[in-house]
Amino acid sequence: MIRLFTFLLLVLALGWGFAWLADRPGLISITWQDHLIETSVMVAATLVVAAIGIVLLIWWVIGVIWTSPYSVRRYFRARKRDRGYQALSTGLIAAGAGNALLARKMSARTRGLLSADQEPLIHLLEAQSALIEGRYDEARAKFEAMSEDPETRELGLRGLYMEARRLGANEAARQYAEKAVEHAPYLPWAAQATLESRSQSGRWDEAIHLLDQQRAASVIERGEAERLKAVLLTAKAGERLEGDQKGARDDAMAALKLSKSLVPAAIIAAKAYLREDNVRKAASVLEGVWKIEPHPDIGRAYVRARSGDSTVDRLKRAEKLEAMRPNNVDSLLIASQAALDAREFKKARSKAEAAARMESREAIYLLLADIEEAETGDQGRVRHWMAQALRAHRDPAWVADGVVSETWLPLSPVTGRLDAFEWKVPFGQLEGPVEEGSLAREQALATLPPVAVKTEVKVEPKKPEAKTEPAPEPKKAVAEPKVVTVTPPAEQNPAQVTKPAAVPKPVQVDAAVAAKTPAPANVPSPATKTPQNAEEPVPFFGRPPDDPGVKQTEAEKSPTRLRLF
Template sequence: MLFLFLFIVVLAALAIGLGWLIEQPGSLTLDVGGWQFEASIPVAVAGLLATIAAIIVLWAIATALVRLPGRWSGGSRLRRRDKGFEAVSQGLIAVGSGDVARARKAAVVAERLLPSEPLTQVLKAQAAQLAGDRRLAEETFHKMTLKHDTKLLGLRGLHIEAKRREDAEAAQHFAQEAHDIAPLPWAGAAMLEHHAAQGDWAKAREAIEAGLVAKAIDAQEAQNLRAVVETALAMEKERDHPQDALHLARQALKRRPGFWPAAVTTARVLIRHGDRKRALKLIETLWTTKPHPDLAAVYLEALSSEPNSAKLARVEKLAKTAPDAPESRHFVAEIALSTRDFAKARAALAPLVAEGRHPTAHTCLLMAEIEDAEHGPSGPVREWLARASRAPRDPVWIADGVVAKTWLPISPVTGKLDAFEWRAPPDSAHYYLTEEGKPNIPAAFLTRPAAEPIALPATEA
C-alpha cells in the first residue's frame, strides 16, 4: 500500500513538472561548426531524453554482441554438463540393474563429458566391477585415492578388490589407511576382522573400543564383541594360564549373560581345577533358561567319576529344570541308553516322537540307537534311520554356510568376529571339520586331544 501511494505521488509530481515546463516561454539555441539549431524548451528536453534513450539501447546491443560468444560457449558447457550427468545417472541405474553393456557405454560417455567429476569415476569403477574387469576397477579406485575428496571411496574400493582376490594383507593395508583418515564403520570392522583372523586379540580389543568411540558400533554390540574376544582369549589360555582363562571367561559371561561358549569355558576350567561343584552349579543355573548340548557335554565331563546310576539321576534332575526343551530329553535319553535303561530312554523321547510331531534328525537317530541296542538290527531301526534322513536338521554352530563341530570366535570363510550362530542349518550348509591347515582359524581353536587335568592357584577356587 505504501509503495502504491509513493508511486502515485511521484507520477503526479512528474506530470506537474512537465506541465510547468511546457508553459515556459523561450527557446534553446545550439551553434556547432556553422550549424545552428533552435528549439523550444519542451522540444529540447524531449530531444535530450530521446538521445539518452538511444545511447542506452545502443550500449545494450553492443554489450550483448560482445558477450554472445561467452554465453554461447557457456550454454554449450551447461549442455555438456547436463548430458554428462544424465549419462552418469543412466549408468548407475544400469549398474544397479546388472546391464553391463549399458553401464560401460554410459561410463565412456560420462568420462568424455565430465572427466573430472567424482561420480564419473564411481560409475567407471562400478561398471568395470560389473563386467569383471578387476584391473580397470583397481586402476580407477587408485586414481580416486589421488584426490582428497574421493580418497576414502577409492580406498574402500581397493579394499573390496583385495578381499575378492583373497589378499588379506593388502585389504588390511587399505582399511588401515582409511581408518587413519576417519573412523569409518567399514574400516573399523575390517581392522577388527583382520586382528581377529590373526588371533591378535589385544588389537582386536583396541579396534572394538575405537569403533565404540567413533559410534560405528553401539554399546550393546561392543559388549557382545568384548565377550567374544575374552572368550577366545580364555580358550587360548586355559591350558597354560588357567587362572587368567577363568577370569576372562567369567568376565565374558558377565558382559553377555547366557553366552554358551563363555559358560562352557568357565565350567571346563573349573572342572580341571577340581572345583566340580561350582562347575555343576553354573551349568544347572544356565540350563533352566538356555539348555545346550555343549553344556551337556561339559556337565557329563564333571560327572565322569560318578557311577552310571548317579549320572542318570543327576541328569534327570537337571532335565526337570527345563522339561520341555528337546536338549533336556536328548540328554536323558543318551545317558539312559548308556546305562541300558531302554524304557527310560524311550520315555524321555516319547513326547518328541508322539503322533503329529516332527522329530528332528538327532531324535530319530537316538530312537534308532535305542532299537538297535535293545533288539539288534531290525525293521524299526531301518525305519528310524530312514526318517532321520528326511527329518528337520538340528541346530548347529553355523557361520557363512559352514557348520563347525564346536563354537569358534570367527568365521572360517570371512574372518568375521562373532559370526557363528546356534541354529538349524540350511540344506546348502557343509560341515567344516576343524583341523590343522584350515585358513583363518588360529591354531588355538583347532580340534585337539583332551588336555590333562590342570591345577589352579588356590586363591581362584
C-alpha cells in the first residue's frame, strides 16, 4: 500500500514537472569540441528522465543475474521448510488423535526437513510420540531438554509435571509446579498445583501471596479469588486459635468480609470473641451469618455462647434465632432441642412436628423419639419415630469427593482440592425407600399410635391348696370281677358355659382296673377334701385333659360305654 502510494506521488510529480516546462518553452545550446548542439527544454528533460530509467533497468538486470544463485537456493529452502511444517502439523494432529504409527513417521520426516534448533516443536512431537508408544523414559528426557531451553521451558515443565502426577510422585510434581510458577506465575495449572501444595503443607501466607499474584495477573476471576482467599484465611485462623486468639479473630473477620456466608469463619471468630469474654461481639457475628444462611453449627454455638446459662436462658436464645429466620427447619430444630433440654415438652413437640411437616429428615424424627421417651416413655411411639427416621433422608453434612466429615476442612482429603467441602446431604446413603412429598410427612404424623394407658396390676395372695389324703388301698379282686359304673363329667363348651350340661352315658369299668387307674383330675376323689370357696377346674374343650403324647382312638372319642379289662 505504501509502495503504491509512493508510485502515484512520483507519477504526479513527473506530470506536474512536464506541464510546468511546457508552459515555459526555451532552448538549450551545448558546444562541445567544435560541435554545437541546440534543443528545447522539453526534449532535454525527456532525455534525462529516459536515461535515468535505462540506468535503473540495467542495474536491476545486473542485480538479478548476480543474486540468482541465492534466489534459487532460497526458493528451494522455503519449499523444503513448507514441507517440513506440513509434516510437523500432520504429526501433531496424529499424536493428539493417538495414531502412534503416523506420528512416528511424521516425526522422522520432520527431522529430515527441519532443524530442531530452529523449530522447537519437533521436540514436542517426538515426546508425544514416545508417550503414545509407552517409551516414558525417552519422553521424560525430551521434556527435560525442553525445560532447559528458555523458549520451551514452560512446555517442558508441564510435561514433567504431568508425568510425575501419572507416576504418583506428588513431591516431584510439586517441585515442577513451583519452578514453573517462579518463571511464569500466570500459568493456571502451575499456580493451582502450587497453591494446593502450599495449603497442604500449612504455608498459608505463601498461598495467599500466590493467590494475590494470580488475581493481579487476571488468571482467576475476582469472585473466585476472594472465596479462595477467605478459605485460606479461615484455615489460618483455625490454626492460630489456640495460640494467638487476636490474630485468629482478625483473620476470621477478614475472611467474613470476603465471604459473608462462610460458616467456619464465623464460628472461629465467635470462639475468639468468647475467649476474650466479649459475648456481644460473638453473638453479633453469629447472628449476621445466621440471617444469610442458617446452619446447625451456628445455632449450637449461639445457644451455648455462655457456659453458665440455664436451660431456660438457652431456650430464649434459641427462640431469638427462630424469630430471625422463621419457617426454617434448622431454626425449628434448634428451638425444639432447647425446649426439650428445658423440659418443656409441649413446645418441643410442636416445633419438631412443624419441622417434620416441612421436611423429611432423620434428625427431626430422632428428636421426636427423644421427646417421646422423655415425656411419655411409650416405647410404641418411640419405635414409630425411629421407623420414620429409617425411611427419611439423611441429615446434611460436610461432604467432599465422597468423604463425609463431621467438621469443615479447607482441603479435600482425597484430591487435595481447595474449598472442596460443601454442606449437603450425602449422596451415598444406605437407607430404605425414602418417602417424598408432604403427604408422606403428614402420614408419618397421622399414623402415630396413641399413648398407652398405664394400668396397675394387683397381686392377690395365693389361696390355700386343698389337702388331699391318700386313698385307701383297694382290696384284692375276687375270682369274678365286679362291674363299677363311673360317670365322667359333663362335656362343656367353653363358648357356652351358661347352658346346662348334658347327662353323659354311664361307662362300666372293671373294679380291679378302676382301682389301679388314677382318678381324672377334674373328678374329686372321695378321700379329697375340697374347700367350699375353691373353684372347680374347667376341662379343656369340654373334656378331661389327655396326655399330649397319646393319640385318641375313635372309640375313645365317642361317649359310649366302654369296658376295661
